[in-house]
Amino acid sequence: MKRIEAIIRKTRFEDVKEALLQSDINWFEYHDVHGIGQSRQERIYRGVQYSTDVIERIALTIICRDMFVEPAVEVILREAHTGEVGDGRIFVSDVIDTWSIRTGEHGDTVLRDKK
Amino acid sequence: MNELAISLDTVWMLLAAMLVFWMQPGFALCEAGFTRSKNTVNILMKNFVDFMLGSLLFFLVGFGFMFGSDGAGFIGAPNWGDLSFYKGDLPVEGFLIFETVFCATAATIVSGAMAERTKFSMYLVYSAFISLIVYPVEGHWTWGGGWLADLGFHDFAGSAIVHSVGGVLALIGAIALGPRRGKYGKDGKSRAIPGHNLAIAALGVFILWLGWFGFNPGSQLAASGEVNRIAISHVFLTTNLAAAAGGTATMFLTWLKYGKPSLSLTLNGILAGLVGITAGCDAVSPWGAVVIGLLCGIVLVFAIEFIDHKLHIDDPVGASSVHGVCGILGTILTGLLATDGGLFYGGGWHFFGVQCLGILVIDLWAAVCGFILFFGIKKAHGLRVESRVEDEGLDIYEHGESCYN
Numbered sequence: 102m103k104r105i106e107a108i109i110r111k112t113r114f115e116d117v118k119e120a121l122l123q124s125d126i127n128w129f130e131y132h133d134v135h136g137i138g139q140s141r142q143e144r145i146y147r148g149v150q151y152s153t154d155v156i157e158r159i160a161l162t163i164i165c166r167d168m169f170v171e172p173a174v175e176v177i178l179r180e181a182h183t184g185e186v187g188d189g190r191i192f193v194s195d196v197i198d199t200w201s202i203r204t205g206e207h208g209d210t211v212l213r214d215k216k
Numbered sequence: 217m218n219e220l221a222i223s224l225d226t227v228w229m230l231l232a233a234m235l236v237f238w239m240q241p242g243f244a245l246c247e248a249g250f251t252r253s254k255n256t257v258n259i260l261m262k263n264f265v266d267f268m269l270g271s272l273l274f275f276l277v278g279f280g281f282m283f284g285s286d287g288a289g290f291i292g293a294p295n296w297g298d299l300s301f302y303k304g305d306l307p308v309e310g311f312l313i314f315e316t317v318f319c320a321t322a323a324t325i326v327s328g329a330m331a332e333r334t335k336f337s338m339y340l341v342y343s344a345f346i347s348l349i350v351y352p353v354e355g356h357w358t359w360g361g362g363w364l365a366d367l368g369f370h371d372f373a374g375s376a377i378v379h380s381v382g383g384v385l386a387l388i389g390a391i392a393l394g395p396r397r398g399k400y401g402k403d404g405k406s407r408a409i410p411g412h413n414l415a416i417a418a419l420g421v422f423i424l425w426l427g428w429f430g431f432n433p434g435s436q437l438a439a440s441g442e443v444n445r446i447a448i449s450h451v452f453l454t455t456n457l458a459a460a461a462g463g464t465a466t467m468f469l470t471w472l473k474y475g476k477p478s479l480s481l482t483l484n485g486i487l488a489g490l491v492g493i494t495a496g497c498d499a500v501s502p503w504g505a506v507v508i509g510l511l512c513g514i515v516l517v518f519a520i521e522f523i524d525h526k527l528h529i530d531d532p533v534g535a536s537s538v539h540g541v542c543g544i545l546g547t548i549l550t551g552l553l554a555t556d557g558g559l560f561y562g563g564g565w566h567f568f569g570v571q572c573l574g575i576l577v578i579d580l581w582a583a584v585c586g587f588i589l590f591f592g593i594k595k596a597h598g599l600r601v602e603s604r605v606e607d608e609g610l611d612i613y614e615h616g617e618s619c620y621n
Contacts, residue, residue: 145474146408147250147481147534148521 102196102209103170105163108134108189109181114159117180121163124172129163140187158189164196166209221440222305228448229306229314232434236317239427240267240324242420246483247328248619249417250533252409254609255332256619262327262339269340270320270347278319279312281352282360289363292356306437314434315355318378321431322351325382328533330389332396333606336614338593346385350585354381354578368567369574370554372451373435375495375546376575381582383540386531387523388586392594395530397606406525409532414479421483428455428490432497447498454497454505455490461509462489462516469517481517484534488516488542495543495571496550504553511549512542540579547575 109117114131121129134157141152163173170193177191201211244263248256270278280295283302295301302308323346330339357364358377371377401407411417432455433448466485470478492512493505500508519537523529531537550558551571557563593599600606605613612618 144408144410145470145476145478146410147484148470148474148478148517148524149406149408150474151408 102164102166102199102212104194104196105161105165105170105173105177106192106194107161107163107177107181108136108158109161109177110183110187110189111157111159113181113183113188117161117177120176120180121161121173124176125169126163126165126173129161131159131161134158134160138187156187164199164212166212218440224440225438225444226306226310228439229434229437230310232430233310233314233317235427235430236314236321236434237267237427239317239321239424239431242423242427243321243324243328244420245416245423246420247331247533249413249415249420250328250411250480251331252609253412253620254611254618256412256611257615257617258336258610259327259331260619261336261615262343263324265340266324266327266343266347267320269343270323271316273344273347274316274319274352275312278347278352279315281349282315282355284356284360286356286362289357289366291353292360314437318374318431319347319351319355322374322378322382323347325379325535325539326386326389329386329531329535330393331532332610333393333600334389335597335599335601336610338597338599341593342385342389342589345585345589350385350582351378351381354581357578358574364574364577367570367573369570370499370550370567371495371547371574372498373432373494375491375493375543375550376578378543379491379494379539380543380547380575380579383536383538383543384579384582385586387529387536387540388583389590390529390531390536392590393530393600395528396532397603399530400528404528406528411480411532414483417483418479421486424487425459425490428459428494431455432494436498451497453502454500455493457502457505458489458493458497458509458512459486460489461506462486462492462513465489465510465513466517469514473517481520484520484538485513485516487538488512491539491542492546492549495547496554499550499554499556499558501553501555504555507553508546508549512545515545516542544575544579547571 136156136158137154138156141154143152174191182188198207199211200207244260247259251259276297277294281292284292284295286292299308323343355377356362358369358371399407429452433451436444436448438444439448463482463486467477467482470481489509489512492508516537519541520534523537548571551568552559555561557567559568
């Protein structure tokens with residue numbers, strides 16, 4: 102059982118989402134994240150020019166059985182890619198255990214991926 | 217005077233009063249949008265206070281100070297809620313309402329400049345003071361038939377009397393307070409503190425633009441007869457042209473200066489044109505109105521930069537530049553561009569000189585009053601909230617409510 106975390110461009114989110122749902126992933130969570138990085142964006146407010154280092158991205162978290170990791174990563178690599186600096190990162194880590202709150206059963210079978 | 221004609225005039229005056237009242241939500245939204253969400257309740261409350269206290273005090277004594285009988289042309293006798301002294305064709309109660317909304321407009325200009333760091337209780341003191349003394353006295357000199365009116369000073373709807381006075385008080389208030397925490401870096405560089413909702417600010421400016429169609433054409437105080445119907449239509453046109461020219465000038469200037477057309481400044485530019493045309497909206501030609509609007513829209517950008525970057529006075533909404541600088545500019549430009557008596561139309565120096573003198577003494581009065589008031593409060597009681605209150609927001613600490621839940 103693994104956790105896949107991906108930081109992607111907001112503009113790529115819709116395509117990534119569609120592709121993930123069409124692959125074998127049937128649940129994932131996402132949230133808006135603000136990151137601080139090297140790139141700067143120029144802004145102007147009331148005559149004051151300033152640059153912001155706040156970068157807005159979307160973070161996806163997918164928890165799935167080992168066999169689904171590779172297809173999910175492939176989907177994200179394909180759909181979140183633009184080729185420009187700032188396309189994001191994917192991290193994969195182990196998940197030790199999981200429970201279903203409704204049935205009380207545990208282990209990776211509670212992840213009801215398709216198949 | 218014909219019964220029907222005076223009824224028509226009354227209806228027009230009251231309709232205009234409604235439009236000027238409608239400028240209050242315009243100011244409230246404009247100021248709320250240009251400041252941060254943690255201080256929204258506070259700035260809305262201040263806008264209500266200006267109108268509530270202004271209405272009561274102007275009814276009670278201000279109306280008498282402004283229009284009451286006098287000896288020296290300096291101040292009228294307080295009326296103590298009695299309106300019977302006023303002699304005019306229009307019903308006195310309607311006229312009081314019309315003058316009240318103007319007084320409240322002068323008062324409400326200041327709240328934006330002092331936003332996000334003023335003790336609410338001390339703002340009440342200021343708000344009472346302007347409606348009680350500052351505005352009625354200089355209003356008496358001009359619209360009340362005092363000494364400036366005798367000299368021939370012309371301020372049709374209040375570039376000087378309403379706007380520049382509000383703007384000067386705003387500037388002095390902002391100086392007395394000092395900048396918001398974090399506004400200027402250790403290197404002295406100005407930092408942007410973006411307002412929380414430009415959509416709200418933009419709606420506020422559209423509302424103000426609409427309100428100005430009462431503010432200026434309404435100041436004719438009559439609609440019946442050929443002279444009046446032509447006059448109010450003329451004022452309507454000059455008012456709109458100046459607003460459009462002001463906003464257009466600011467838009468292109470910011471495009472040129474910063475590489476992109478700036479909404480936050482264009483909103484101010486529209487108001488700058490409106491403030492500028494208010495003094496001479498009846499006296500200049502439509503072309504003159506365009507010139508006034510363009511100049512105000514251009515000067516505005518430099519005024520905001522100068523006050524912010526050079527003087528390090530923190531005015532979050534630009535009230536001192538919009539109402540102060542452009543109010544003064546509009547009053548002086550009336551002396552140049554008035555088709556009857558203006559310097560550029562062969563009227564000679566006299567009228568221009570009177571305009572300069574008028575704006576000087578009116579704003580000197582406002583500055584002296586503002587200085588005594590704000591620095592007096594600062595010394596006696598403290599004008600500014602504690603730094604923790606400022607950091608976490610005035611809404612929670614001063615009012616116990618937050619705008620967005």
